[in-house]
Amino acid sequence: MTTTRTTVEDLLGRIAEGDPAHLAALFADDCDWKLNWPDAEHGRAETPWIRHRTTPAEAAAHFAEIAAHHVPEKNETRIDRILVDGDDAVLLGVIRQVARTTDRPYTSRLALHVTVRDGRITRYHVYEDSLAVAQAFTPGT
Template sequence: MTTRAVVEELLRRIGTGDPEHIAELYAERGDWKLDWPEAEHGRAATPWIRHRSTRADAAAHYRELAEHHVLEDVATVIERILIDGDDAVVLGEIRQTARPTGRAYRARFALHLTVENGLVTRHHVYEDSLAVAQAFEPEGSEERG
C-alpha cells in the first residue's frame, strides 16, 4: 500500500472508533509522541496524552480517548494531507466534548506519520494543547481565566 492509502485508511478507521481495528495499521514497535509539556503527560484528566511505543499502546490510546469524550459530539475536519515518500502530514481541526466537564472544544492539529511496509511507524501529534487542557479543567480551577 502507498503512504497515502495507509494514511487515508487510518483516518477512515479512526472515524469508525474501533481501537483494535485502528491499531492494526500500526507497526508492533513505533515512535509515538504528543507535543505537550512533559509535566502534563499522564494527568488523570487526560491519560491518553503520553508517549507510546507499541501497537497495543496505540489501541489503548484510542480506547482512553473515547472514554474521556462524548462520542456523539466528535468531529474531525481534515484540511490537507501532504505526502513526501514514506512521510505524511495531516492538517486539520478536532472538535470534541470533554466527558467529565461537558465542555466542548476545538483544537487545530498537525499529525506527522511515517509509513513503512504498509504500517505506521511514526505518529507525532502537534495540537492546541491549551484548548484540550482547558476543556478538562475542573470548574473553579485557578488556571482557567
C-alpha cells in the first residue's frame, strides 16, 4: 500500500527528473488543482501554466509549461519540510527560478497542499508569491 509520504516523495523525485508524462501518472483522473493567483491573472501570456487543472494530461502540460518558461539550470527550489496527516501533506519550502523571457530571477516562499488517495494525487493546491512571479515575467518592470 502506498502512503501519502511515499507518494509525495515520489512526486518530488519526478519533478526533479523533469518528465511531465511520468509526473502526470501520479495524478487522479479528477484532481482538485488550484494556484493561489488572483483569477484575473490566470492565463496570462507571460505565465500560461498559471491556471486551474483537473486531469493528468493537464498536469503534464503544467509541468511542461513551467519548464519551457524557466531556466532549469538556475532552479534552486528546495523543500524544507513535509508534514503528513492521513491523506494530506503540506510541503513548505522556497522557489528560486529565473524567467526565461526576461532573464530575471524571483524567489518565493512555497506551501503545497497535496491530498493522496489510493496512491494518486487528488488535490494539488499551490501557495506562492504571485506578485514576485508576475514581476519576473513582465517585460519592463
